[in-house]
Amino acid sequence: MLRVPEIKLSLAQNERQLPEILSRTLGIRTDEIREWSIYKKSIDARKKDMISFVYSVDFQVDNEDKMLKRLSKKGVIKAESISFKYTPIAEKDSIRPVIVGTGPSGIFAGMVLAELGYNPILLERGKRVDDRVRDVEKFWETGILNTESNVQFGEGGAGTFSDGKLTTLIKDPRCRKVLEYFVEAGAPEDILYVNKPHIGTDILRRVVSNLRERIISLGGEVRFQAKVTDLIIRDGAVAGVVINGADELETDKVVLALGHSARDTFEMLYHSGIGIQQKAFSIGVRIEHPQEMISRSQYGELYTHPRLGAADYKLSGHFDNGRSAYTFCMCPGGTVVAAASEEGMTVTNGMSERARDRVNANAALLVNVTPEDFGSDHPLAGVEFQRCWERSAYEASGGSYKAPAQLVGDFLVDRTSKAFEGIEPSYKPGVVMTDLRKCLPPYVTETMKMAIIEFDKRLKGFARPDAVMTGVETRSSSPVRITRDEELQTNIKGLYPAGEGAGYAGGIISAAVDGIRVAEKIGNWKGGK
Incomplete structure (x- = not known):
């Protein structure tokens, strides 16, 4: 071609x-x-x-x-292309590899290992996607949180309740392979070629289920409500895992495909002597505008043309205080969602369905934070930093899973908001109007103010006074990196960290690609030509 x-x-x-x-x-x-x-x-x-x-x-x-x-x-x-064809290898170990987590890195590591004939066992602490959806919707409607089945934990990972964005900055040719897997599992074919592909959370749930069934058909196994609570280590090598504090599963290869919110698992790994480092990430809020305003700003008077769809945006800047701010995970025609995974803490995220036809657009407005901000050199200090501000957000909204919110006009002049004006917040189970300075560090709110004013110059209406800011967003990426060597293993032989939670990815595609790379390493696969 x-x-x-x-x-x-x-x-x-x-x-x-x-x-x-x-x-x-x-x-x-x-x-x-x-x-x-x-x-x-x-x-x-x-x-x-x-x-x-x-x-x-x-x-x-x-x-x-x-x-x-x-x-x-x-x-x-x-039109050169690289072929990633995985076929069963002639010689392989008899012990089945174990994959911890069924987010993108876990699913795609499992897919490749299954195609290579390894019959992997995938362990997921949460529930299968259909049951998980019911638990999440119950939380959004009632505020009753299931700490093992929520927006963060369960089949598909955190990306299952998102826009299903498939954009990435990495240039790895495996990105195309990931898209092909998605299409084979029922995703729209246009994700193979559109510049900013997305599946939509509604379709992604069905795709995730189909990917699981494909792994099983190839000899793999997927166990739900199977939380890995400990590692079995002998002579500097992994020998198995402990599930739910009781059952032991023998293996000599474990893929740690953890989500960025697997805080208790991070603690277990730390106490097991696994190398973990602090990592920079970002925190902030979700900001909501009318989707019509965003589309008009981006497309002018042609914004209603049916071929254009809901417009998006991506903004960033570096400011005089030495901080950077940017918009992240912009969800056209979407909703702000409750994404807590621990009791007594409030967390937000954004989500869109395939049609992107809701009234509001939302995006994370984030400010970078570094290990110097964490106040400790402990490897898990970033986790505690996140918890601190999530707890503050919970308290600022009256000790419920309602979220603290503020109008942009009030935020810019340090005035507590009393009610929303025109733009109705989409967050469930609801918001409490307040002052977001109660639940974010001063240097974050200061940077956000500068960013809002600057971004308004590039996207007309970004600083409109009635735009709604809902806090807090703390889970933009993992606060840790589980160290690994050139063989993609930790200081414990046979233990392979992968994906976003391990600190090696930032989104569905990059996490999936990292899972594939780890699976190739385990299978000693030499293809890709």
Whole structure:
């Protein structure tokens, strides 16, 4: 296949016209194009009155080398791809590897190990996704928290209650393999090529269930409500795990595919002598605006065009106090959700369904924090830092799982909010209007103020006085890194940290890729050519 970038279509043009436009652009006949497919698709909205879609298109022709030489001056390149085909290997250990956690890193480590013929055992402390959804919805409606089945814990990990974003900054070719796995499990095919792919939390739940069934069909096993409470270590190597404080499971390979909220597991690992380091992360709030305002700001008067959908944004800045702030996990047409996993603490996150058709848009507005802010050199000091501000948020909202909230206009002048004005908060089980300075460090609120004013210059309306800020968001990434060597193992042989909770990823795709890399290492897989 050959690939041509920068093929533009107006909003009025249809993708079925791509071969004709390709023919005109390259100066070749349409009958010379034997096959074609979209490789990438993005929106160019720099000129609000001339919004267009930009495509990279793969196409097949006869005499490919000759055609490539002829068209190279027009930007045409050979569409090289790396194949990640995992087939059962001839020789492998008889002891089955164990994967702790079924978030993205655990699921995809399990998928690859299953395809390699290792028959992995996946242990998940929470429940299967359908049961988990019921527990989460009960929490949102009643404030009754299940500490083992919530937005953080359960099949699919924290990403199951999110926008299902599949964007990443990493360039690993395995990213494409992850997307292909998702499509095979029922995700929309457009995630293979759109610039900012997302599945949506509603569809992602079904996809996660299908991925589990695929692992089982290949000889793997998935156990729910199976919390790993200890490691069995002999002579500097892992020999097994203890489940729910009682049952022992023998293994010589354990993938620690932990979520970023597995705080009790971090403590167990620390007391077991596993190397753990502090890691920088970010904290802040969720900020909500009308989705209509965001779409109009990004797309101008064409914002209602059905082909454009709900607009998103991504903003960042570095400020005079030495701190940086940025928006994170922006959820167009979504909701702010209660994401606590421990009693007496309030945590927020954002979520969108595939349609992204809710009234509000929300994003995390975060400020960086570093180990110097934690007040201790203990490896788990970042965890305690998170707990401190989550507890403060719980107390600021009256000792319930309602969340503290403040209007942007009040926040900028240090005034306690009394009621919302026009923009209704989407957070369940509800909000308590207050002063967010009660539940965030002063340097965080100071930086957020500067960021709001600066971001308003780039996104008109970002600082509108009635925008709602809901706190606190503390789980942007893991507060620890479980150290590993070039063989991806800890100081204990056979113990493989992977994914976001272990400190090696930041989102669904990068966590999945890291899980795949660990599985390849365990299987001594030499493919990828």
